[in-house]
Amino acid sequence: MAGQAQSRMNDTELIREAQRGNHAAFEELVRQYDGAVLRLAYHLTRSEQDAQDIYQEAFLKAYRNIGNFRFECSFYTWIYRIATNLCLDLLRKRQVRKEDSGVTTDSEGGTYDLLDQVADQRSGASPERDLMRRELGANIAKALQKLTPRERMVFEMKHYQGLKLRTIGEILNTTEETAKNTLFRGTQKLRAALKSIR
Amino acid sequence: MNCEWVQQNTALYLYGELADDARHELEQHIRRCPNCAAELAAQKEFQEQMNALPVEEPSASFLAAARMRLQESLETAQQNRAWYHRLAFDPMAWMRQVRFSPALAMIIFLAGFGGGLGAMYSAKAPITSTSTTPPAEASIGGITSIEKQAGTGNVKVQYDKRLPASVQGSVSDPKVQDLLLYAAKSNENSGVRLNSVDVLASKADDPRVRETLTYALRYDSNPGVRLMALDGVGPFVKQDIRVRNAVLEALLDDSNLGVRSGALHALEPVRADSSVRMALQQLSKEDPSEYIRTESKRVLASMPNIY
Numbered sequence: 001m002a003g004q005a006q007s008r009m010n011d012t013e014l015i016r017e018a019q020r021g022n023h024a025a026f027e028e029l030v031r032q033y034d035g036a037v038l039r040l041a042y043h044l045t046r047s048e049q050d051a052q053d054i055y056q057e058a059f060l061k062a063y064r065n066i067g068n069f070r071f072e073c074s075f076y077t078w079i080y081r082i083a084t085n086l087c088l089d090l091l092r093k094r095q096v097r098k099e100d101s102g103v104t105t106d107s108e109g110g111t112y113d114l115l116d117q118v119a120d121q122r123s124g125a126s127p128e129r130d131l132m133r134r135e136l137g138a139n140i141a142k143a144l145q146k147l148t149p150r151e152r153m154v155f156e157m158k159h160y161q162g163l164k165l166r167t168i169g170e171i172l173n174t175t176e177e178t179a180k181n182t183l184f185r186g187t188q189k190l191r192a193a194l195k196s197i198r
Numbered sequence: 199m200n201c202e203w204v205q206q207n208t209a210l211y212l213y214g215e216l217a218d219d220a221r222h223e224l225e226q227h228i229r230r231c232p233n234c235a236a237e238l239a240a241q242k243e244f245q246e247q248m249n250a251l252p253v254e255e256p257s258a259s260f261l262a263a264a265r266m267r268l269q270e271s272l273e274t275a276q277q278n279r280a281w282y283h284r285l286a287f288d289p290m291a292w293m294r295q296v297r298f299s300p301a302l303a304m305i306i307f308l309a310g311f312g313g314g315l316g317a318m319y320s321a322k323a324p325i326t327s328t329s330t331t332p333p334a335e336a337s338i339g340g341i342t343s344i345e346k347q348a349g350t351g352n353v354k355v356q357y358d359k360r361l362p363a364s365v366q367g368s369v370s371d372p373k374v375q376d377l378l379l380y381a382a383k384s385n386e387n388s389g390v391r392l393n394s395v396d397v398l399a400s401k402a403d404d405p406r407v408r409e410t411l412t413y414a415l416r417y418d419s420n421p422g423v424r425l426m427a428l429d430g431v432g433p434f435v436k437q438d439i440r441v442r443n444a445v446l447e448a449l450l451d452d453s454n455l456g457v458r459s460g461a462l463h464a465l466e467p468v469r470a471d472s473s474v475r476m477a478l479q480q481l482s483k484e485d486p487s488e489y490i491r492t493e494s495k496r497v498l499a500s501m502p503n504i505y
Binding site: 023024026027030031034035038039042043048051055056059060063064133136140141159160164180183184187190191 | 248250268
């Protein structure tokens, strides 16, 4: 708790410095949060290229608008809000184009199968077990596609990124109650989808 | 607390999102209601299943590549912002200047008056030629545009010209330094770039010079130039985060083993930095070069333990 308060205080100083035009202070802010932003974008989009684009656009937006930051929320919430909005835009576009498949692209434009990501790398993992995990991973990816972008986002932030629902509500500019309901709907859909795939 | 409420909140219970009293009541309910206990077990199984799609931390090279790209965009954004501030027209500032400078006010007035008269008498005069310097006097650097002038039959040819010139002075001389910085980034001849980077390496304490050397380390096609640039910026990995990023990128991605091993040694003073440590850990396990693997292990082993 003391660490969080300390970090928040440091952020406040860094933001004030960045607002005065200190580029090094802004870069320091980037380095504190960029790993988390890239992780979120990559897990959601499953594409290195898209994740890098979102990462880049999110921090450029933050840089351009740092002067308007009014300390009404933490920098963490603010940068996550920017990044999640960009992710939502991308998920919506993909939904329209219906191009979101299990095959994703890496930074060099090469394609690889989502199944590779869920292979069990532990020593001693049997090929059968590995195959089962890969199959389950593919089913999960399929099930996740049944969610609306917003349900997908709430589920991602809760289940995979471990954020509190109160924070998720704040990031998505909504209430904790709405985030709860969205999570419930998403979870129900996923369970039904996984049951029907099996 | 009824079954419907419990079944809607099993996910929140497992995520630790219920308040203490609600959690306690739910646990009590589960003990005496087999249906809700089954629902909780199913929810738990579902959450465990979903973990088959793991969230992995971005690799050091992926993060480094994203940072480099962002840094370039931020630099461009900074430059644009600086230009905007320099060029932005502030009428009040102009008025203040004119108010305190009667001579300037007079010049603006006369220029306006003269311009008005000129426009009145020459508006319909045919354009003959706007060129003042014959092209033969200077070599032509390139034709940039050719436009037919409607109605007159004239053609407007726009071209760049090159005039040979030289300048002499110390490396600190701003004019000499500008030319060296330009040569290091833009010259097609790698020998010229090498000489330029060699000279500039001794002035790497200047941030502008460092920026150019970092650029050469990242983008120059010639490994000799990249090595020379690395020598110049290497001592600044501690104090300049951009240098650190560029050297880290060279260690991870440079095609030349000499540059990579130079980068590895340059990063030793910042081996405790998390991004450097992650990169070294990755390289010590996976790098195709045995030398890089061994050296990465050595640097990691020399790291003080953090308790």
